Amino acid sequence: MFQFDSFADFMTMDGHGVYVWVSYLITLVVMVWLLVWPLVASRHTRKAVRRGAARQERFAKPRGSAEEPDG
Amino acid sequence: MSTEGDASLGSGPFSAIFVRDLRVALRHRGELANPLVFFLMVATLVPLGISPESSVLTLLAPGMIWVMALLASLLSTESLFLSDFRDGSLEQLVISPQPLWLLVLAKVLAHWLVTGLPLTLFAPLLGVMLALPAEGFVTLIASLAMGTAALSMIGSVGAALTVAIPRGGLLLSLIVMPLYMPVLIFGATAVQQAVDGFSASGTLAILGALFAFSCMVTPFAAAGALRISLHG
Amino acid sequence: MASFYQWFHRLGAPKSFYFLTGKWLPWLALATGVLLVAGTVWGLGFAPQDAKQGNSYRIIFIHVPAAFLSLAGYYVMAVAGAIGLIWRMKLSFMVMKAAAPLGAALTFVSLFTGALWGKPTWGTYWVWDARITSMLVLFFLYLGVLALQYAYRSGDAANKASAVLALVGTVNIPIIYKSVDWWYTLHQPATLKLTGASTIHPEMLYPLLVMIAAFYCFYALALILATRAEILHRERRTAWVAELDGG
Numbered sequence: 329m330f331q332f333d334s335f336a337d338f339m340t341m342d343g344h345g346v347y348v349w350v351s352y353l354i355t356l357v358v359m360v361w362l363l364v365w366p367l368v369a370s371r372h373t374r375k376a377v378r379r380g381a382a383r384q385e386r387f388a389k390p391r392g393s394a395e396e397p398d399g
Numbered sequence: 400m401s402t403e404g405d406a407s408l409g410s411g412p413f414s415a416i417f418v419r420d421l422r423v424a425l426r427h428r429g430e431l432a433n434p435l436v437f438f439l440m441v442a443t444l445v446p447l448g449i450s451p452e453s454s455v456l457t458l459l460a461p462g463m464i465w466v467m468a469l470l471a472s473l474l475s476t477e478s479l480f481l482s483d484f485r486d487g488s489l490e491q492l493v494i495s496p497q498p499l500w501l502l503v504l505a506k507v508l509a510h511w512l513v514t515g516l517p518l519t520l521f522a523p524l525l526g527v528m529l530a531l532p533a534e535g536f537v538t539l540i541a542s543l544a545m546g547t548a549a550l551s552m553i554g555s556v557g558a559a560l561t562v563a564i565p566r567g568g569l570l571l572s573l574i575v576m577p578l579y580m581p582v583l584i585f586g587a588t589a590v591q592q593a594v595d596g597f598s599a600s601g602t603l604a605i606l607g608a609l610f611a612f613s614c615m616v617t618p619f620a621a622a623g624a625l626r627i628s629l630h631g
Numbered sequence: 632m633a634s635f636y637q638w639f640h641r642l643g644a645p646k647s648f649y650f651l652t653g654k655w656l657p658w659l660a661l662a663t664g665v666l667l668v669a670g671t672v673w674g675l676g677f678a679p680q681d682a683k684q685g686n687s688y689r690i691i692f693i694h695v696p697a698a699f700l701s702l703a704g705y706y707v708m709a710v711a712g713a714i715g716l717i718w719r720m721k722l723s724f725m726v727m728k729a730a731a732p733l734g735a736a737l738t739f740v741s742l743f744t745g746a747l748w749g750k751p752t753w754g755t756y757w758v759w760d761a762r763i764t765s766m767l768v769l770f771f772l773y774l775g776v777l778a779l780q781y782a783y784r785s786g787d788a789a790n791k792a793s794a795v796l797a798l799v800g801t802v803n804i805p806i807i808y809k810s811v812d813w814w815y816t817l818h819q820p821a822t823l824k825l826t827g828a829s830t831i832h833p834e835m836l837y838p839l840l841v842m843i844a845a846f847y848c849f850y851a852l853a854l855i856l857a858t859r860a861e862i863l864h865r866e867r868r869t870a871w872v873a874e875l876d877g878g
Contacts, residue, residue, distance in 0.1 A: 362857075
Protein backbone atom coordinates (compact mmCIF):
# COMPACT_ATOMS: atom_id res chain seq x y z
CA MET A 329 0.00 0.00 0.00
CA PHE A 330 1.08 3.54 -0.51
CA GLN A 331 3.76 4.36 1.97
CA PHE A 332 3.05 8.01 2.50
CA ASP A 333 0.27 9.81 4.32
CA SER A 334 0.01 12.71 1.94
CA PHE A 335 1.45 14.08 -1.24
CA ALA A 336 3.48 16.57 0.76
CA ASP A 337 4.97 13.66 2.66
CA PHE A 338 5.73 11.94 -0.61
CA MET A 339 7.65 15.01 -1.73
CA THR A 340 9.70 15.52 1.40
CA MET A 341 10.37 11.82 2.05
CA ASP A 342 11.09 12.45 5.71
CA GLY A 343 13.74 15.00 4.93
CA HIS A 344 15.45 13.00 2.19
CA GLY A 345 13.23 14.37 -0.52
CA VAL A 346 15.82 16.55 -2.21
CA TYR A 347 18.23 13.65 -2.65
CA VAL A 348 15.66 11.21 -3.92
CA TRP A 349 13.89 13.57 -6.28
CA VAL A 350 17.02 15.14 -7.73
CA SER A 351 18.39 11.65 -8.37
CA TYR A 352 15.28 10.54 -10.18
CA LEU A 353 15.05 13.81 -12.07
CA ILE A 354 18.63 13.78 -13.31
CA THR A 355 18.25 10.14 -14.29
CA LEU A 356 15.09 10.97 -16.20
CA VAL A 357 16.81 13.85 -18.00
CA VAL A 358 19.75 11.67 -18.99
CA MET A 359 17.53 8.84 -20.16
CA VAL A 360 15.33 11.13 -22.19
CA TRP A 361 18.39 12.71 -23.80
CA LEU A 362 19.78 9.25 -24.63
CA LEU A 363 16.58 8.48 -26.52
CA VAL A 364 16.06 11.87 -28.12
CA TRP A 365 19.48 12.61 -29.62
CA PRO A 366 19.52 9.55 -31.92
CA LEU A 367 16.01 10.34 -33.09
CA VAL A 368 16.97 13.95 -33.83
CA ALA A 369 20.14 12.84 -35.60
CA SER A 370 18.20 10.35 -37.71
CA ARG A 371 15.66 12.97 -38.67
CA HIS A 372 18.44 15.38 -39.55
CA THR A 373 20.14 12.82 -41.78
CA ARG A 374 16.92 11.91 -43.54
CA LYS A 375 16.13 15.57 -44.12
CA ALA A 376 19.57 16.11 -45.61
CA VAL A 377 19.14 13.07 -47.83
CA ARG A 378 15.77 14.31 -49.01
CA ARG A 379 17.24 17.70 -49.83
CA GLY A 380 20.05 16.05 -51.73
CA ALA A 381 17.63 13.83 -53.62
CA ALA A 382 15.40 16.81 -54.44
CA ARG A 383 18.36 18.77 -55.76
CA GLN A 384 19.28 15.76 -57.86
CA GLU A 385 15.81 15.62 -59.38
CA ARG A 386 15.71 19.33 -60.04
CA PHE A 387 18.88 19.36 -62.02
CA ALA A 388 17.99 16.02 -63.60
CA LYS A 389 21.64 15.03 -63.89
CA PRO A 390 22.02 11.77 -65.77
CA ARG A 391 23.36 9.85 -62.78
CA GLY A 392 23.22 6.12 -62.43
CA SER A 393 21.44 4.85 -59.35
CA ALA A 394 23.26 5.62 -56.13
CA GLU A 395 25.91 3.11 -54.99
CA GLU A 396 24.61 -0.22 -53.87
CA PRO A 397 24.86 -0.71 -50.14
CA ASP A 398 27.42 -3.32 -49.33
CA GLY A 399 27.77 -5.74 -46.46
CA MET B 400 70.53 -3.45 -39.72
CA SER B 401 70.02 -7.19 -39.74
CA THR B 402 67.50 -8.53 -42.20
CA GLU B 403 67.27 -12.00 -40.75
CA GLY B 404 63.81 -13.21 -39.93
CA ASP B 405 64.68 -15.23 -36.85
CA ALA B 406 63.59 -14.03 -33.50
CA SER B 407 66.60 -15.05 -31.44
CA LEU B 408 67.81 -12.58 -28.89
CA GLY B 409 71.52 -12.62 -29.62
CA SER B 410 71.28 -11.48 -33.19
CA GLY B 411 68.47 -10.58 -35.43
CA PRO B 412 65.73 -8.00 -35.33
CA PHE B 413 65.22 -7.79 -31.57
CA SER B 414 68.76 -6.81 -30.72
CA ALA B 415 69.05 -4.64 -33.79
CA ILE B 416 66.14 -2.48 -32.74
CA PHE B 417 67.17 -2.62 -29.10
CA VAL B 418 70.70 -1.45 -29.72
CA ARG B 419 69.64 1.19 -32.20
CA ASP B 420 67.06 2.68 -29.84
CA LEU B 421 69.56 2.76 -27.01
CA ARG B 422 72.13 4.50 -29.20
CA VAL B 423 69.61 7.09 -30.36
CA ALA B 424 68.44 7.72 -26.81
CA LEU B 425 71.96 8.08 -25.47
CA ARG B 426 72.74 10.59 -28.17
CA HIS B 427 70.14 12.90 -26.66
CA ARG B 428 71.31 12.59 -23.12
CA GLY B 429 69.75 15.90 -22.22
CA GLU B 430 66.30 14.59 -22.95
CA LEU B 431 66.91 11.58 -20.78
CA ALA B 432 67.25 13.86 -17.83
CA ASN B 433 63.80 15.39 -18.22
CA PRO B 434 61.75 12.73 -16.46
CA LEU B 435 64.33 12.64 -13.69
CA VAL B 436 64.28 16.36 -13.18
CA PHE B 437 60.50 16.26 -13.19
CA PHE B 438 60.61 13.52 -10.59
CA LEU B 439 62.88 15.58 -8.40
CA MET B 440 60.94 18.79 -8.76
CA VAL B 441 57.61 17.25 -8.02
CA ALA B 442 59.15 15.82 -4.88
CA THR B 443 59.84 19.39 -3.88
CA LEU B 444 56.24 20.36 -4.50
CA VAL B 445 55.02 17.93 -1.89
CA PRO B 446 56.53 19.57 1.18
CA LEU B 447 55.81 22.99 -0.26
CA GLY B 448 52.20 22.24 -0.99
CA ILE B 449 51.36 19.94 1.87
CA SER B 450 53.67 20.10 4.81
CA PRO B 451 57.42 19.95 5.49
CA GLU B 452 56.95 18.04 8.73
CA SER B 453 58.68 14.66 8.75
CA SER B 454 55.73 12.94 10.36
CA VAL B 455 53.40 14.00 7.56
CA LEU B 456 55.94 13.23 4.86
CA THR B 457 56.53 9.77 6.27
CA LEU B 458 52.83 9.06 6.07
CA LEU B 459 52.69 10.16 2.47
CA ALA B 460 56.05 9.02 1.18
CA PRO B 461 55.33 5.52 -0.17
CA GLY B 462 52.31 6.60 -2.16
CA MET B 463 53.68 9.98 -3.19
CA ILE B 464 56.93 8.59 -4.57
CA TRP B 465 54.97 6.00 -6.49
CA VAL B 466 52.53 8.57 -7.87
CA MET B 467 55.38 10.78 -8.98
CA ALA B 468 57.18 7.87 -10.61
CA LEU B 469 53.95 7.04 -12.42
CA LEU B 470 53.56 10.59 -13.68
CA ALA B 471 57.16 10.80 -14.78
CA SER B 472 56.75 7.49 -16.59
CA LEU B 473 53.56 8.75 -18.21
CA LEU B 474 55.35 11.85 -19.42
CA SER B 475 58.03 9.85 -21.13
CA THR B 476 55.68 7.35 -22.75
CA GLU B 477 54.73 9.66 -25.56
CA SER B 478 58.27 9.60 -26.88
CA LEU B 479 58.24 5.83 -27.34
CA PHE B 480 57.08 5.84 -30.95
CA LEU B 481 56.80 9.50 -31.78
CA SER B 482 60.20 10.31 -33.23
CA ASP B 483 60.21 7.13 -35.27
CA PHE B 484 56.78 8.01 -36.55
CA ARG B 485 57.90 11.47 -37.55
CA ASP B 486 60.93 10.37 -39.51
CA GLY B 487 59.24 7.43 -41.18
CA SER B 488 61.21 4.63 -39.56
CA LEU B 489 58.11 3.42 -37.71
CA GLU B 490 56.48 2.76 -41.06
CA GLN B 491 59.50 0.68 -42.01
CA LEU B 492 59.19 -1.34 -38.84
CA VAL B 493 55.53 -2.01 -39.38
CA ILE B 494 55.87 -3.21 -42.94
CA SER B 495 59.01 -5.21 -42.30
CA PRO B 496 58.70 -9.00 -42.35
CA GLN B 497 59.88 -9.27 -38.74
CA PRO B 498 57.21 -10.01 -36.13
CA LEU B 499 56.04 -6.60 -35.05
CA TRP B 500 55.40 -7.65 -31.46
CA LEU B 501 59.06 -8.55 -31.12
CA LEU B 502 60.17 -5.16 -32.42
CA VAL B 503 57.76 -3.43 -30.05
CA LEU B 504 59.18 -5.46 -27.17
CA ALA B 505 62.69 -4.36 -28.12
CA LYS B 506 61.67 -0.71 -28.25
CA VAL B 507 59.88 -0.88 -24.92
CA LEU B 508 62.83 -2.54 -23.24
CA ALA B 509 65.24 0.06 -24.56
CA HIS B 510 62.82 2.79 -23.52
CA TRP B 511 62.55 1.41 -20.02
CA LEU B 512 66.30 1.23 -19.65
CA VAL B 513 66.54 4.96 -20.24
CA THR B 514 63.41 6.09 -18.41
CA GLY B 515 62.01 3.62 -15.89
CA LEU B 516 65.34 2.30 -14.69
CA PRO B 517 66.82 5.74 -13.92
CA LEU B 518 63.61 6.60 -12.07
CA THR B 519 63.97 3.44 -10.02
CA LEU B 520 67.57 4.22 -9.20
CA PHE B 521 66.74 7.80 -8.32
CA ALA B 522 63.89 6.87 -6.04
CA PRO B 523 65.98 6.33 -2.87
CA LEU B 524 67.07 9.95 -3.13
CA LEU B 525 63.43 10.95 -3.06
CA GLY B 526 62.93 8.56 -0.21
CA VAL B 527 65.46 10.50 1.78
CA MET B 528 63.91 13.83 0.86
CA LEU B 529 60.44 12.70 1.78
CA ALA B 530 61.35 11.03 5.05
CA LEU B 531 60.69 7.48 3.92
CA PRO B 532 61.61 5.15 6.80
CA ALA B 533 64.64 2.95 6.23
CA GLU B 534 62.60 -0.25 6.06
CA GLY B 535 60.95 0.89 2.88
CA PHE B 536 63.92 1.48 0.64
CA VAL B 537 64.59 -2.00 -0.66
CA THR B 538 60.93 -2.62 -1.37
CA LEU B 539 60.73 0.78 -3.01
CA ILE B 540 63.42 -0.13 -5.49
CA ALA B 541 62.04 -3.62 -6.09
CA SER B 542 58.50 -2.39 -6.61
CA LEU B 543 59.56 0.45 -8.86
CA ALA B 544 61.80 -1.78 -10.96
CA MET B 545 58.95 -4.13 -11.79
CA GLY B 546 56.32 -1.45 -11.70
CA THR B 547 57.94 0.99 -14.11
CA ALA B 548 58.60 -1.92 -16.45
CA ALA B 549 54.92 -2.83 -16.34
CA LEU B 550 54.00 0.84 -16.84
CA SER B 551 56.25 1.02 -19.88
CA MET B 552 54.61 -2.04 -21.39
CA ILE B 553 51.10 -0.82 -20.69
CA GLY B 554 51.99 2.66 -21.88
CA SER B 555 53.22 1.28 -25.19
CA VAL B 556 49.66 0.33 -26.11
CA GLY B 557 48.45 3.87 -25.47
CA ALA B 558 51.42 5.32 -27.29
CA ALA B 559 50.73 3.07 -30.27
CA LEU B 560 47.07 4.10 -30.35
CA THR B 561 47.82 7.80 -30.25
CA VAL B 562 51.05 8.10 -32.21
CA ALA B 563 49.34 9.34 -35.36
CA ILE B 564 47.11 11.83 -33.59
CA PRO B 565 48.37 15.41 -33.47
CA ARG B 566 48.92 16.52 -29.87
CA GLY B 567 48.02 13.04 -28.77
CA GLY B 568 49.91 13.38 -25.50
CA LEU B 569 46.97 14.37 -23.35
CA LEU B 570 44.77 11.74 -24.93
CA LEU B 571 47.51 9.24 -24.18
CA SER B 572 47.38 10.16 -20.50
CA LEU B 573 43.62 9.83 -20.42
CA ILE B 574 43.68 6.42 -22.05
CA VAL B 575 46.51 4.94 -20.09
CA MET B 576 45.73 6.20 -16.59
CA PRO B 577 43.03 3.63 -15.71
CA LEU B 578 45.32 0.89 -16.92
CA TYR B 579 48.10 2.18 -14.68
CA MET B 580 46.04 2.13 -11.52
CA PRO B 581 46.39 -1.52 -10.48
CA VAL B 582 50.17 -1.24 -10.80
CA LEU B 583 50.11 1.85 -8.62
CA ILE B 584 47.93 0.16 -6.02
CA PHE B 585 50.18 -2.83 -5.61
CA GLY B 586 53.40 -0.90 -5.88
CA ALA B 587 52.53 1.72 -3.29
CA THR B 588 50.98 -0.85 -0.97
CA ALA B 589 54.10 -2.99 -1.09
CA VAL B 590 56.23 -0.09 0.07
CA GLN B 591 53.73 0.83 2.75
CA GLN B 592 53.70 -2.73 4.03
CA ALA B 593 57.47 -2.75 4.26
CA VAL B 594 57.42 0.56 6.12
CA ASP B 595 54.85 -0.81 8.55
CA GLY B 596 57.05 -3.78 9.28
CA PHE B 597 55.10 -6.41 7.39
CA SER B 598 56.35 -8.62 4.63
CA ALA B 599 55.73 -7.17 1.20
CA SER B 600 56.68 -10.30 -0.72
CA GLY B 601 53.10 -11.28 -1.46
CA THR B 602 52.32 -7.88 -2.88
CA LEU B 603 55.54 -7.80 -4.83
CA ALA B 604 54.64 -11.19 -6.26
CA ILE B 605 51.34 -9.80 -7.49
CA LEU B 606 53.17 -6.86 -8.98
CA GLY B 607 55.48 -9.29 -10.73
CA ALA B 608 52.48 -11.17 -12.04
CA LEU B 609 51.03 -7.94 -13.42
CA PHE B 610 54.33 -7.26 -15.12
CA ALA B 611 54.50 -10.77 -16.57
CA PHE B 612 50.93 -10.51 -17.78
CA SER B 613 51.58 -7.16 -19.41
CA CYS B 614 54.59 -8.67 -21.18
CA MET B 615 52.40 -11.36 -22.66
CA VAL B 616 49.54 -9.17 -23.81
CA THR B 617 50.76 -5.67 -24.53
CA PRO B 618 53.28 -6.30 -27.33
CA PHE B 619 50.52 -7.78 -29.45
CA ALA B 620 48.02 -5.09 -28.59
CA ALA B 621 50.61 -2.41 -29.30
CA ALA B 622 51.58 -4.06 -32.60
CA GLY B 623 47.93 -4.15 -33.65
CA ALA B 624 47.50 -0.56 -32.56
CA LEU B 625 50.54 0.53 -34.56
CA ARG B 626 49.09 -1.06 -37.67
CA ILE B 627 45.82 0.75 -37.10
CA SER B 628 47.52 4.08 -36.47
CA LEU B 629 49.68 3.89 -39.54
CA HIS B 630 47.45 2.13 -42.00
CA GLY B 631 43.92 2.78 -40.76
CA MET C 632 22.93 -24.23 -38.19
CA ALA C 633 23.20 -22.91 -41.71
CA SER C 634 20.05 -20.87 -41.34
CA PHE C 635 21.30 -19.32 -38.11
CA TYR C 636 24.50 -18.39 -39.87
CA GLN C 637 22.47 -16.89 -42.70
CA TRP C 638 20.29 -15.02 -40.25
CA PHE C 639 23.34 -13.72 -38.43
CA HIS C 640 24.91 -12.53 -41.63
CA ARG C 641 21.72 -10.91 -42.80
CA LEU C 642 21.43 -9.22 -39.45
CA GLY C 643 24.96 -7.96 -39.93
CA ALA C 644 23.99 -5.94 -42.96
CA PRO C 645 23.21 -2.41 -41.83
CA LYS C 646 20.21 -2.18 -44.10
CA SER C 647 18.57 -5.37 -42.79
CA PHE C 648 19.35 -4.37 -39.24
CA TYR C 649 17.63 -1.07 -39.84
CA PHE C 650 14.42 -2.62 -41.14
CA LEU C 651 14.35 -5.51 -38.71
CA THR C 652 14.76 -3.29 -35.69
CA GLY C 653 12.23 -0.89 -37.11
CA LYS C 654 9.67 -3.62 -36.58
CA TRP C 655 10.76 -4.44 -33.03
CA LEU C 656 11.16 -0.89 -31.83
CA PRO C 657 7.58 -0.02 -30.91
CA TRP C 658 7.29 -3.13 -28.77
CA LEU C 659 10.61 -2.52 -27.12
CA ALA C 660 9.64 1.06 -26.40
CA LEU C 661 6.37 -0.09 -24.94
CA ALA C 662 8.02 -2.67 -22.72
CA THR C 663 10.58 -0.12 -21.57
CA GLY C 664 7.95 2.46 -20.75
CA VAL C 665 5.71 0.06 -18.89
CA LEU C 666 8.53 -1.43 -16.84
CA LEU C 667 10.05 1.93 -16.04
CA VAL C 668 6.80 3.48 -14.91
CA ALA C 669 5.76 0.41 -12.94
CA GLY C 670 9.12 0.03 -11.26
CA THR C 671 9.45 3.71 -10.44
CA VAL C 672 5.99 4.08 -8.99
CA TRP C 673 6.38 0.89 -7.03
CA GLY C 674 9.81 1.81 -5.72
CA LEU C 675 9.04 5.40 -4.90
CA GLY C 676 5.61 4.99 -3.45
CA PHE C 677 4.87 1.43 -2.46
CA ALA C 678 8.03 -0.25 -1.30
CA PRO C 679 8.38 -0.11 2.47
CA GLN C 680 10.70 2.28 4.20
CA ASP C 681 14.10 1.01 5.17
CA ALA C 682 14.62 0.50 8.88
CA LYS C 683 17.98 2.24 8.93
CA GLN C 684 17.99 4.50 5.91
CA GLY C 685 14.42 5.67 5.84
CA ASN C 686 13.40 6.88 2.43
CA SER C 687 16.79 7.75 0.95
CA TYR C 688 17.32 4.11 0.03
CA ARG C 689 14.75 4.53 -2.73
CA ILE C 690 17.59 5.81 -4.86
CA ILE C 691 18.68 2.18 -5.05
CA PHE C 692 16.01 1.60 -7.66
CA ILE C 693 17.93 3.68 -10.17
CA HIS C 694 21.44 3.46 -8.77
CA VAL C 695 21.77 -0.33 -8.91
CA PRO C 696 20.25 -0.82 -12.38
CA ALA C 697 22.38 2.01 -13.76
CA ALA C 698 25.49 0.44 -12.25
CA PHE C 699 24.65 -3.00 -13.66
CA LEU C 700 24.02 -1.63 -17.12
CA SER C 701 27.09 0.57 -17.13
CA LEU C 702 29.26 -2.48 -16.48
CA ALA C 703 27.33 -4.79 -18.82
CA GLY C 704 27.35 -2.01 -21.40
CA TYR C 705 31.12 -1.89 -21.38
CA TYR C 706 31.22 -5.56 -22.30
CA VAL C 707 28.64 -4.98 -25.02
CA MET C 708 30.88 -2.26 -26.41
CA ALA C 709 34.00 -4.43 -26.18
CA VAL C 710 32.37 -7.51 -27.71
CA ALA C 711 30.94 -5.42 -30.54
CA GLY C 712 34.43 -4.08 -31.11
CA ALA C 713 35.92 -7.57 -31.10
CA ILE C 714 33.35 -8.82 -33.61
CA GLY C 715 34.08 -5.83 -35.79
CA LEU C 716 37.81 -6.47 -35.64
CA ILE C 717 37.64 -10.21 -36.21
CA TRP C 718 34.85 -10.45 -38.76
CA ARG C 719 35.19 -6.94 -40.16
CA MET C 720 31.49 -6.36 -39.66
CA LYS C 721 30.70 -2.69 -40.19
CA LEU C 722 27.49 -2.97 -38.23
CA SER C 723 29.32 -4.30 -35.21
CA PHE C 724 31.50 -1.20 -35.16
CA MET C 725 28.40 0.95 -35.37
CA VAL C 726 26.97 -0.79 -32.33
CA MET C 727 30.25 -0.28 -30.50
CA LYS C 728 30.23 3.40 -31.37
CA ALA C 729 26.66 3.72 -30.12
CA ALA C 730 27.42 1.88 -26.89
CA ALA C 731 30.17 4.25 -25.79
CA PRO C 732 28.22 7.42 -24.91
CA LEU C 733 25.34 5.31 -23.65
CA GLY C 734 27.52 3.45 -21.20
CA ALA C 735 29.33 6.59 -20.13
CA ALA C 736 26.02 8.32 -19.41
CA LEU C 737 24.79 5.39 -17.32
CA THR C 738 28.06 5.30 -15.40
CA PHE C 739 27.62 8.99 -14.69
CA VAL C 740 24.08 8.36 -13.47
CA SER C 741 25.37 5.60 -11.23
CA LEU C 742 28.06 7.82 -9.72
CA PHE C 743 25.73 10.80 -9.33
CA THR C 744 22.89 8.88 -7.71
CA GLY C 745 25.40 7.07 -5.56
CA ALA C 746 26.71 10.37 -4.28
CA LEU C 747 23.21 11.63 -3.54
CA TRP C 748 22.46 8.39 -1.75
CA GLY C 749 25.63 8.64 0.27
CA LYS C 750 24.98 12.07 1.69
CA PRO C 751 21.84 11.35 3.71
CA THR C 752 22.87 7.81 4.49
CA TRP C 753 26.52 8.07 5.48
CA GLY C 754 26.93 11.83 5.74
CA THR C 755 29.22 12.33 2.78
CA TYR C 756 28.80 12.67 -0.96
CA TRP C 757 31.98 10.86 -1.85
CA VAL C 758 33.90 8.00 -0.31
CA TRP C 759 36.78 6.11 -1.85
CA ASP C 760 35.36 2.70 -1.26
CA ALA C 761 35.96 -0.22 -3.59
CA ARG C 762 32.78 -0.07 -5.62
CA ILE C 763 32.63 3.68 -6.06
CA THR C 764 36.29 3.88 -7.01
CA SER C 765 35.93 1.02 -9.49
CA MET C 766 32.90 2.73 -11.01
CA LEU C 767 34.89 5.93 -11.36
CA VAL C 768 37.66 4.06 -13.14
CA LEU C 769 35.02 2.49 -15.42
CA PHE C 770 33.90 6.02 -16.24
CA PHE C 771 37.48 6.89 -17.17
CA LEU C 772 37.67 3.83 -19.40
CA TYR C 773 34.55 4.95 -21.24
CA LEU C 774 35.90 8.49 -21.58
CA GLY C 775 39.11 7.10 -23.03
CA VAL C 776 37.25 5.16 -25.71
CA LEU C 777 35.10 8.19 -26.53
CA ALA C 778 38.09 10.52 -26.70
CA LEU C 779 40.00 8.12 -28.93
CA GLN C 780 37.06 7.82 -31.31
CA TYR C 781 36.83 11.55 -31.78
CA ALA C 782 40.56 12.08 -32.11
CA TYR C 783 40.91 9.95 -35.20
CA ARG C 784 39.94 11.52 -38.49
CA SER C 785 39.45 8.32 -40.48
CA GLY C 786 36.26 6.53 -39.45
CA ASP C 787 37.68 3.08 -40.06
CA ALA C 788 40.83 3.64 -38.06
CA ALA C 789 38.79 5.26 -35.28
CA ASN C 790 36.64 2.15 -34.99
CA LYS C 791 39.53 -0.26 -34.94
CA ALA C 792 41.51 1.79 -32.45
CA SER C 793 38.50 2.16 -30.15
CA ALA C 794 37.91 -1.57 -30.37
CA VAL C 795 41.49 -2.30 -29.34
CA LEU C 796 41.25 0.11 -26.45
CA ALA C 797 37.89 -1.26 -25.34
CA LEU C 798 39.32 -4.79 -25.36
CA VAL C 799 42.37 -3.77 -23.36
CA GLY C 800 40.01 -2.14 -20.88
CA THR C 801 37.97 -5.33 -20.67
CA VAL C 802 41.00 -7.22 -19.48
CA ASN C 803 41.64 -4.41 -17.05
CA ILE C 804 38.20 -4.26 -15.41
CA PRO C 805 38.44 -7.41 -13.30
CA ILE C 806 42.02 -6.51 -12.38
CA ILE C 807 40.90 -3.05 -11.30
CA TYR C 808 37.96 -4.38 -9.30
CA LYS C 809 40.11 -6.90 -7.51
CA SER C 810 42.97 -4.56 -6.79
CA VAL C 811 40.77 -1.68 -5.63
CA ASP C 812 38.77 -4.07 -3.48
CA TRP C 813 41.93 -5.42 -1.90
CA TRP C 814 43.35 -1.94 -1.48
CA TYR C 815 40.21 -0.72 0.19
CA THR C 816 40.06 -3.58 2.68
CA LEU C 817 43.56 -2.62 3.73
CA HIS C 818 42.58 0.94 4.41
CA GLN C 819 38.99 0.57 5.43
CA PRO C 820 38.22 2.28 8.70
CA ALA C 821 36.92 -0.43 10.98
CA THR C 822 33.64 1.25 11.85
CA LEU C 823 32.48 2.06 8.35
CA LYS C 824 30.71 -0.74 6.52
CA LEU C 825 29.24 0.96 3.52
CA THR C 826 27.62 -1.37 1.06
CA GLY C 827 25.68 -3.77 3.21
CA ALA C 828 22.22 -4.78 1.98
CA SER C 829 23.35 -8.39 1.64
CA THR C 830 19.89 -9.51 2.63
CA ILE C 831 17.33 -7.35 0.98
CA HIS C 832 13.72 -7.49 1.98
CA PRO C 833 11.60 -9.11 -0.74
CA GLU C 834 9.26 -6.16 -0.82
CA MET C 835 12.24 -4.07 -1.81
CA LEU C 836 13.74 -6.71 -4.06
CA TYR C 837 10.80 -7.05 -6.43
CA PRO C 838 10.61 -3.42 -7.50
CA LEU C 839 14.38 -3.51 -7.85
CA LEU C 840 14.15 -6.47 -10.20
CA VAL C 841 11.49 -4.69 -12.21
CA MET C 842 13.75 -1.66 -12.51
CA ILE C 843 16.71 -3.80 -13.54
CA ALA C 844 14.59 -5.36 -16.28
CA ALA C 845 13.38 -1.88 -17.22
CA PHE C 846 16.94 -0.62 -17.54
CA TYR C 847 17.95 -3.57 -19.68
CA CYS C 848 15.06 -2.79 -22.03
CA PHE C 849 15.99 0.87 -21.96
CA TYR C 850 19.59 0.05 -22.78
CA ALA C 851 18.54 -2.09 -25.74
CA LEU C 852 16.19 0.64 -26.93
CA ALA C 853 18.75 3.42 -26.68
CA LEU C 854 21.46 1.27 -28.25
CA ILE C 855 19.25 0.32 -31.20
CA LEU C 856 18.15 3.93 -31.73
CA ALA C 857 21.73 5.18 -31.69
CA THR C 858 22.87 2.39 -34.03
CA ARG C 859 20.09 3.23 -36.44
CA ALA C 860 21.10 6.88 -36.42
CA GLU C 861 24.66 5.83 -37.18
CA ILE C 862 23.48 3.53 -39.97
CA LEU C 863 21.49 6.32 -41.58
CA HIS C 864 24.46 8.62 -41.39
CA ARG C 865 26.94 6.13 -42.81
CA GLU C 866 24.62 4.95 -45.55
CA ARG C 867 23.16 8.32 -46.40
CA ARG C 868 24.36 8.18 -49.99
CA THR C 869 22.78 4.84 -50.74
CA ALA C 870 19.59 4.17 -52.64
CA TRP C 871 17.74 2.46 -49.83
CA VAL C 872 18.12 5.44 -47.53
CA ALA C 873 16.94 7.78 -50.26
CA GLU C 874 13.91 5.57 -50.74
CA LEU C 875 13.01 5.63 -47.05
CA ASP C 876 10.92 8.75 -47.42
CA GLY C 877 9.67 7.84 -50.87
CA GLY C 878 12.38 9.85 -52.56
